[in-house]
Amino acid sequence: TGNQWGYGEEDGPSSWYKDYPIAEGARQSPINIAPEEAVYDHGLPPISLHYDNCTSTNISNNGHSVVVDRCECDRCSSLLTVIQGGPLENAYRLKQFHFHWGGKGCHGSEHTVAGKTYTSELHLVHWNAAKYSSFAEAAVAPDGLAVLGVFLEIGDERGGLNKITDSLYMVKFKGTVTDFRDFNPNCLLPSSLKYWTYPGSLTTPPLYESVTWIVLTEPICVSEKQMGKFRTLLFNSEEEEQRTRMENNFRPPQPLKGRTVRASFK
Numbered sequence: 416t417g418n419q420w421g422y423g424e425e426d427g428p429s430s431w432y433k434d435y436p437i438a439e440g441a442r443q444s445p446i447n448i449a450p451e452e453a454v455y456d457h458g459l460p461p462i463s464l465h466y467d468n469c470t471s472t473n474i475s476n477n478g479h480s481v482v483v484d485r486c487e488c489d490r491c492s493s494l495l496t497v498i499q500g501g502p503l504e505n506a507y508r509l510k511q512f513h514f515h516w517g518g519k520g521c522h523g524s525e526h527t528v529a530g531k532t533y534t535s536e537l538h539l540v541h542w543n544a545a546k547y548s549s550f551a552e553a554a555v556a557p558d559g560l561a562v563l564g565v566f567l568e569i570g571d572e573r574g575g576l577n578k579i580t581d582s583l584y585m586v587k588f589k590g591t592v593t594d595f596r597d598f599n600p601n602c603l604l605p606s607s608l609k610y611w612t613y614p615g616s617l618t619t620p621p622l623y624e625s626v627t628w629i630v631l632t633e634p635i636c637v638s639e640k641q642m643g644k645f646r647t648l649l650f651n652s653e654e655e656e657q658r659t660r661m662e663n664n665f666r667p668p669q670p671l672k673g674r675t676v677r678a679s680f681k
């Protein structure tokens with residue numbers, strides 16, 4: 416069937432344009448962030464994250480990454496888990512978060528900073544629930560989504576990540592999912608909320624150009640042992656005979672095409 420995309424030689428980022436022509440669009444992500452060219456915008460307020468009521472529901476392997484979904488039950492969906500402020504006109508509701516990472520070594524992030532790659536990048540995906548009635552409707556609107564990007568670099572272990580890495584063996588194969596309750600991603604945020612922001616897209620098909628990117632400047636540290644657990648995941652399902660380790664699930668930087676990256680700081 417169509418829409419089979421991945422990160423390999425045949426189905427990887429350089430071939431996505433065949434099924435998803437928007438891959439060559441004017442506001443694609445990720446990008447290389449050049450700090451010297453970023454425009455400090457003193458009108459940019461700080462971002463504020465309200466994850467306190469964050470209620471995760473499950474963790475799953477979708478064949479491209481490991482995803483923690485937010486609970487959408489009536490009780491939970493009335494609790495606000497939102498990002499607001501910064502470049503955003505209103506509050507955007509958390510939908511899910513996931514990661515991109517490399518093989519051994521320090522490549523693996525999607526955004527780069529003056530050409531520097533990080534070992535991984537966490538994406539917290541939010542949608543404009545004030546303006547749109549569903550994620551699907553927001554996902555195709557130019558102001559529909561806001562993704563918060565957090566860089567991960569190798570260093571000391573990050574305690575808060577262990578609840579995730581200790582669950583990864585349960586979602587080894589594509590299509591597997593397991594209960595994953597009451598995880599609050601607050602514990603994965605760096606101390607500084609200084610950020611760069613620019614108009615971009617989803618970094619995987621369907622590559623919709625609906626994302627306001629907010630990329631934090633300060634990375635968090637994770638240990639090589641923790642990253643090693645991400646690499647025990649597989650791209651394939653248990654039924655497939657092929658066993659392909661899930662790693663290097665990142666899209667390389669895309670052309671800026673005249674966009675301005677704004678900085679929340681001098």
Ligand SMILES: CN(C)c1nnc([C@H](N)S(N)(=O)=O)s1
Nearest residue numbers: 511538540562616617618619
């Ligand atoms: C439908 N959702 C939530 C997503 N679709 N593509 C996503 C990409 N993994 S990313 N990296 O967030 O743009 S997230």
Ligand SMILES: [Zn+2]
Nearest residue numbers: 513515538618
């Ligand atoms: Zn992502």
